[in-house]
Amino acid sequence: MALTFVSSINFNGNLFRPKNKHGNLTRSFLGVPVSPGLQVFRVKLNASQGKSHIVCLSWGVKGGVEKFADSLVETARSIASPGKGILAVDESTKTIGKRLASIGVENTEENRQAYRELLFTCEGLGQYISGAILFEETLYQNARNGKSFVDCLRSVGVIPGIKVDKGLSPLPGGENIETWCTGLDGLSERAAAYYKQGARFAKWRAVLQISPETPTELCVQENARGLARYARTVQEQGLVPIIEPEILMDGDHDIERTAQVQEHVLATVYKECDSNGVLLEGSLLKPNMTVPGADCKRQVSAEDIARYTIRTMERRVPSAVPGIMFLSGGMSEEEASVYLNVMNKIQRRGPWSLSFSYGRALQQSCLKSWKGKQENVRAAQEALLARARANSKANLGKYVPGSEPTLDKTGTFEKAYVY
Amino acid sequence: MDELKKIADYMVTPGKGILASDEPPELLESKFQQLGIANNEETRRTYRELLYGTQGLEQYISAAILHRETFEQKDSTGKRFVDLLSEKGILPGITVDQGFDILPGTAQETWTLGLDSLSTQCASYQKKGAKFTKWRPAFRIVDDISPSSIAIRTNAEMVGCYAAICQQYGLVPIIESDVLLEGSYSIETCAKVSKMVLDEIYSSLKRHHVNLQGVVAKPNMILAGMSAKSKPDPSTVAKYTLDTLLDSVPASVPGIAFLSGGQTEQEATTHLEAINKQARLTKQPWLLTFCYGRALQATCLQTWKGKPENVEKAREQFLYRCKVNASASHNKAV
Numbered sequence: 001m002a003l004t005f006v007s008s009i010n011f012n013g014n015l016f017r018p019k020n021k022h023g024n025l026t027r028s029f030l031g032v033p034v035s036p037g038l039q040v041f042r043v044k045l046n047a048s049q050g051k052s053h054i055v056c057l058s059w060g061v062k063g064g065v066e067k068f069a070d071s072l073v074e075t076a077r078s079i080a081s082p083g084k085g086i087l088a089v090d091e092s093t094k095t096i097g098k099r100l101a102s103i104g105v106e107n108t109e110e111n112r113q114a115y116r117e118l119l120f121t122c123e124g125l126g127q128y129i130s131g132a133i134l135f136e137e138t139l140y141q142n143a144r145n146g147k148s149f150v151d152c153l154r155s156v157g158v159i160p161g162i163k164v165d166k167g168l169s170p171l172p173g174g175e176n177i178e179t180w181c182t183g184l185d186g187l188s189e190r191a192a193a194y195y196k197q198g199a200r201f202a203k204w205r206a207v208l209q210i211s212p213e214t215p216t217e218l219c220v221q222e223n224a225r226g227l228a229r230y231a232r233t234v235q236e237q238g239l240v241p242i243i244e245p246e247i248l249m250d251g252d253h254d255i256e257r258t259a260q261v262q263e264h265v266l267a268t269v270y271k272e273c274d275s276n277g278v279l280l281e282g283s284l285l286k287p288n289m290t291v292p293g294a295d296c297k298r299q300v301s302a303e304d305i306a307r308y309t310i311r312t313m314e315r316r317v318p319s320a321v322p323g324i325m326f327l328s329g330g331m332s333e334e335e336a337s338v339y340l341n342v343m344n345k346i347q348r349r350g351p352w353s354l355s356f357s358y359g360r361a362l363q364q365s366c367l368k369s370w371k372g373k374q375e376n377v378r379a380a381q382e383a384l385l386a387r388a389r390a391n392s393k394a395n396l397g398k399y400v401p402g403s404e405p406t407l408d409k410t411g412t413f414e415k416a417y418v419y
Numbered sequence: 420m421d422e423l424k425k426i427a428d429y430m431v432t433p434g435k436g437i438l439a440s441d442e443p444p445e446l447l448e449s450k451f452q453q454l455g456i457a458n459n460e461e462t463r464r465t466y467r468e469l470l471y472g473t474q475g476l477e478q479y480i481s482a483a484i485l486h487r488e489t490f491e492q493k494d495s496t497g498k499r500f501v502d503l504l505s506e507k508g509i510l511p512g513i514t515v516d517q518g519f520d521i522l523p524g525t526a527q528e529t530w531t532l533g534l535d536s537l538s539t540q541c542a543s544y545q546k547k548g549a550k551f552t553k554w555r556p557a558f559r560i561v562d563d564i565s566p567s568s569i570a571i572r573t574n575a576e577m578v579g580c581y582a583a584i585c586q587q588y589g590l591v592p593i594i595e596s597d598v599l600l601e602g603s604y605s606i607e608t609c610a611k612v613s614k615m616v617l618d619e620i621y622s623s624l625k626r627h628h629v630n631l632q633g634v635v636a637k638p639n640m641i642l643a644g645m646s647a648k649s650k651p652d653p654s655t656v657a658k659y660t661l662d663t664l665l666d667s668v669p670a671s672v673p674g675i676a677f678l679s680g681g682q683t684e685q686e687a688t689t690h691l692e693a694i695n696k697q698a699r700l701t702k703q704p705w706l707l708t709f710c711y712g713r714a715l716q717a718t719c720l721q722t723w724k725g726k727p728e729n730v731e732k733a734r735e736q737f738l739y740r741c742k743v744n745a746s747a748s749h750n751k752a753v
Contacts, residue, residue: 166535172583173627180580182535185517218626225576232523275569277524 065279068238072282075200076240079159079284080323080353083392084130086242088327088359089119090163090203092135099363105372109137117143117152118370119363122381126157128392133161133203133242133357139194150198161201161242162194164234168207171219178219181206181226184233191237201240203286204230209248210261210293220268228272235279242325242357244286245269249330251293255300259290259308266316280320286357287313288329289339306343314350323353328361333408336361337390337399344397355395362387364408383407423633424673426550426591429510430635431674431706434749435481437635438741439678439712440470441514441553443486456725460488468494469723470716471503473734479745482510484553484593484710490544501548512551512593513544515581519557528570531556534580541588551591551635554581558597558616560604560644565612571619579623586633593676593710595637596620600681602644606651610641610663617667631671637710638664640677640690653693660694661701670704677707679714684740687714691747708748715740 065072079086091099096115097107105111116138119125132153139162142148153160166183170176181204191202206223208215223245231241245265247258266287273280290308292300313324328336336358343354356362365387370380386404393399430437442450444463451458467489470476483504490513493499501511517533531554541552556574558566582592596616598609617638624631641659643651651659664675677694679687691709698707719737723729 169535169538172580172587173629185532185535188520188523218628221626222576222580225573229523229573236523275572 065232065235065277065282068235069279069282071200071238072235072240072279075159076282076284076322079131079201079240080325080355081130082353083396084128085356085358085391085395086161086325087119087125087129087132087158087362087388088203088357089116089138089363090133090135091359092167093137096135099367100372103367103371111372112137113141113144114372115367115370116141116149118377118380119366119384120149120152120156120158122156122384124156124385125388128385128388129158131159131161131201133163133201134199135163139197139199148198154198159200160198161203162199162239163205164190164194164202164230164239165204171222174216174219174222175211175214177209177211178214178216179207180219180222184226184229187230187233188237191234191239195238199239201242201284202230202234203242203244205244205246205286207246207248208261208265210251210253210257215247215261215265220265224265224268224272227269228276228278231273231278231283232276235282240282240284241278242284242286243269243273244327246286246327246329247288249288249291249294252295252297253293254296254298255290255292255304255308258292259312262287262290262312263316266312270316270318280318281322283321285317285321285324285352286327287324289326289343291329294330302339302342303346305339306346309343310346310348310350310354313352313354314348317350317352319351321352323355324350325355325357328356328358331361333361333364333387333390333406334401337387337394337404338401340391341394341397341399341401344395353395356391358387358391361408362391365406368407420630420633422589423586423591423630426510427633427635427673430482430551430591431676431708432481433706434745435479436709436711436741436744436748437676438470438480438483438509438715439553439710440467440489440716441484441486442712443518444488450720451725454720454724456723460492462725463488464492465725466720466723467492467500469730469733470719470737471500471509473738475738476741477507477509479738479741480509482512482551484512484514484551486514490547490549499548505548510550511548512553512591513540513549514553514555515540515544515585516554522570522573525567525570528559528566529557530570530573531577534577534584537581537584538588541585541590545588545590549590551593552581552585553593553595553637554578555595555597557599558612559599560602560608560612562602563604563608565608565615571616575616575619575623578620579627579629582624582629582634583627586630591633591635592629593635593637594620594624594672595678596639597678597680598639600639600642600645603646603648604644605647606641606643606655606659609639609643610659613639613641614663614667617663621667621669631669632673634672635710636668636672636675636705637678638668638675639680640682640694642682642690645681653689654697656690657693657697660690661697661703664705665701665703668705672705674706674708676710679709679711682714684714684717687711688740688743688747691744695747695749706748709744711744715744 100107150160165181168179169182171178171180227243234241290312365383366380369383370376390404448458504511516531519529522528522530585592598613719733722736723733
């Protein structure tokens, strides 16, 4: 096995980089010169004849993921199947409360249960939706007839997934608006329990924001590290990690700046995944599309967005990742479908599926049709299926704009939206 | 920030050291069991009362680290331990980590958890009178193999984040790094690994914009492993320790309070003496003192055996160890 070295320490700003006789910059790891760019994992320190030798040893990252490797790869591939995407229904109790309030429904456990039951018993949903992300409460709930939601989803052909992060916290040392994502404490045990309950994939949402001062490097690194560690941890318990580094739409920056920031974020995320031994074939990415800030003066077309997004993904997302499932951010249902469709009509090199993981952009019309009334359930399910179908077609580049109905007339973007 | 600096400077007052009495109940289990002492909340409370109620303790001890359970406890007159210590001029501190977990992707290496709830904890303990915090990452050298870079980086990141959060709440974070004594590695190996660890930790602290004048360092001394064939003499230990620290701990850190980590009481004192003796010959910018747990309490615990009639004698032993270590830390030019 090739044995290689590098220092684990960040060399930026180091003025005294020794050069070897060929004039190449070398790194020195505990006094032994090594070529830059090589990954060391462990070092064997050997004191023989009074002298310490450093002999590099093999990786330490393997082990653990092997147990579930095959099923992780299969699940990820299945979620990223052509013509399919993810339904995100992992709104926290507080957030779903807002949605229910908007249609005049009280935020009780019963109503939350009724709403999710509407979604999970929707016949034919599995033709367009491969996976559904749940909130913890929902994973353990049943339909009114006693059938578990996990079983309901399986019956309609949808794989259940689970949000595992514990929300955002202000980032100490970062700028005021910056956050990091919490949830690593006890994650192993929780993931194992969720697997037992029937979940087969997980989600963790890190958030970054663009402004003249942000995102800071500290913020990018903290969030990337959290994502990578979460991903590796849940893989060891059999869950496919959806890696979500969301860059918010807030701001007046242009699309070039978004692209620049997003490239750096994704590079850092996948570098950290490498350090943590994340199995890429058994993972999925959930990024934002590369769009200008909501307050940007310069208008861009759907095709601009598509091209910038594809460029960013091709530059920074490894081919091994089977699916890139975009978040809808502040887009309306129709916008989200149209943008995705345009993206999939363009010839691209990237081999991953460009698909969707939509929450608001799949549920708005459904919610508005339901209004909390039992007699509206069928109509609400039709509304959901319509948007699911639209996005399924968009994934194949076959969606005709306006061909599926929507009650979502304006975008759902809210400045400084707090989940 | 001035407030933090004041606290940190006080913790490393020349001629005083820090008492680490934050053993979690599980850790006391085996120690108590050996001496036939029952392990329950009351016996643990009695034991800590023995320690904190020692007359004259404040001459040698500037600060004490408490476990969360102890933080809420009171002495037999109903006074909170936190208040008892504060009134004596001993700053109370609190361990805020939630213990170890196995780091995914490594073979049995650990990382320290607890960041998720740290903000709330800090806010709460600060209100209750805590002045500083402790967080313990641990690293192992097995068969002369260093800890992996991922283990070092991950733990260092956690330390950086922990320190930044604590300072936000006005608490001085102790920056601890423990390269465990278990093993048969040489002193050179210990030096190399400790340097790797310290470099990464201080790099992380800088990235997190931690104010280094408002922290106290708690590293291991540079020693040969417990089961190493040859034990280096104290002056060798001193030299290696100071060389390593000079290379990796920035001058702005006000003081270094060594952990004892498995050394005997005698060894811990001898080494500290040697380090301070050597320090008078070299130039180093920080105060060098102790933050000992076992190395202050071992004999005391043996003497007490849980019996009230032994309390006075146990306190004598305890005070004695505090005194000799305090003298050993007295870094005054002769």
